[in-house]
Amino acid sequence: MSAPPSVELTAPNGTRYTQPTGLFINGEFVNAVKGGTITSEDPATETPIATVQAATEEDVDRAVRAASAALKDPAWKLMPGADRGILLTKLADLLEENIELFSTIDAWDVGKSYKEALTGDLPEAIGVFRHYAGWADKIAGQTIPTTPLKFAYTIRQPVGVVGQIIPWNYPTSMAAWKLAPALACGNTVVLKASEQTPLSILVLATLFQKVGFPPGVVNIINGLGREAGTPLVSHELVDKVAFTGSTATAKLIMASAAKTLKNISLETGGKSPLLVFDDAEMEQAVRWSHMGIMSNSGQICTATSRILVQEGIYDDFVAQYIERVKTTSKVGNQWDVDTYQGPQVNRVQHERILEYIEIGKKEATLAHGGDSAELCKNKGFYVSPTVFTDAKPSTRIWKEEIFGPVVVIMPFKTEEEAIALANDSCYGLGASVFTTDLQRAHRVSSELESGMVWVNSSQDCDPRIPFGGVKQSGIGRELGEAGLEAYTQIKAVHVNMGSKL
Secondary structure, rough: OOOOOOOEEEEEOOOOOOOOOOEEEEEEEEOOOOOOOEEEEEEOOOEEEEEEEEEOOOHHHHHHHHHHHHHOHHHOOOOOHHHHHHHHHHHHHHHHHHHHHHHHHHHHHOOHHHHEEHHHHHHHHHHHHHHEEEEEEEEOOEEEEEEOEEEEEEEEEOOOOEEEEEEOOOOOHHHHHHHHHHOOOOOOOEOOOOOOHHHHHHHHHHHHHHOOOOOOOOHHHOOHHHHHHHHHOOOOOEEEEEEEEOOHHHHHHHHHHHHHHHHHHHEEOOOOEEOOOOOHHHHHHHHHHHHHHHHHHHHHOOOOOEEEEOOHHHHHHHHHHHHHHHHHOOOOOOOOOOOOOOOOHHHHHHHHHHHHHHHHHOOOOOEEEOOOOOOOOOOOOOOEEEEEOOOOOHHHHHHOOOOOOOOEEEEEHHHHHHHHHHHOOOOOOEEEEEEOOOHHHHHHHOOOOOEEEEEEEOOOOOOOOOOOOHHHHHEOOEOHHHHHHHEEEOOOOEEHHHHHH
């Protein structure tokens, strides 16, 4: 079978590069067995960027078996943790050397602002690889005193072959979140990129080649969820599934993984609340709450899309918030340095958001935005930054994840009411609290049903701090030491030092 051709591309910002188009299996790029393809599209112009190979069950099986063989190969199995750390450090260095290239690809493929990718997404991805590179030789067990005639200790060992499925909103960052801890712990990986944004992950595969990871340790495939994701989750040789995406898909993955009792980590949807108390610093509350939902075109799982404001400052907050949207949320193509909000990722997502806006017009008061016709007259999946007020807690725009630049602002009277409204959700991923009262900040943070709480900020993220949710926002945690726990299992060893029966 001949190797798939790469293509030479020139991005709208003038960047020229070679785009691999194959599946990365066992250290090389190969064609899909059935010859299926996926064409990626620029969401700003609705024009094709590149066509890449799409995996089906046979390709998934090849990738999983390559990962399974690499797991047992002494070249990886017996590699000291320090050496795994060196490989990850070299990978981070290569990624940093190519930061403009990866920022360009993600901006082109996702529609996100190039500036946001360059200053936010890529530095985070590089930082995650460096963080776990430092952990690779520090993954240790315990010695446990028992009796003078017995000795016990534990070993932390890799889970095994890991199937990883990442979303489209932060392709390179999400790949780093998944790959870095798994590899630091000595696992092997089959990673499936999102079918909406397949390009940067294939270029990332070339860095694994250059660094010198043994063949089969990292396998990267593209493909549709039903044709590639489903067989990956259900494969008998996959020991763990790590997924970031929709709650609906996570439920299907959980059901499939249950058949073989696979280890799972799921990071799913959110409808995060942001609480602004009357003693908050108003200007900062407005700035952070705007960023918390309008950045990345609102395509953020932790987006603080439900804003609760104490009634004494409610009118003033709404006025300042709308003014902030008008002056800051410049909508445009991803290459304009002044663009704050680029297009949505594709037509399906674009139409879904517009449907929710029409629902919102019937359920609440449209305070700003809501009309995208002018934005899209020259093509592109653009949505106006939209603000609703006067919604009730039972409305769909208040309760359901929209995953776009749409926010609902609601007043509250008391701290108890704010907490109750915030917790009245099937989700529990992130939450924000704005107050200058230190006691209140800690008290409310403790009461919010959320995996993460930001005090006087929104969307803070650090590779050293666990990330994840409660309720229907997921199972398990990523980043920090929690990332190591997610990709290791504990073995207990009991040693008889002379005890007789």
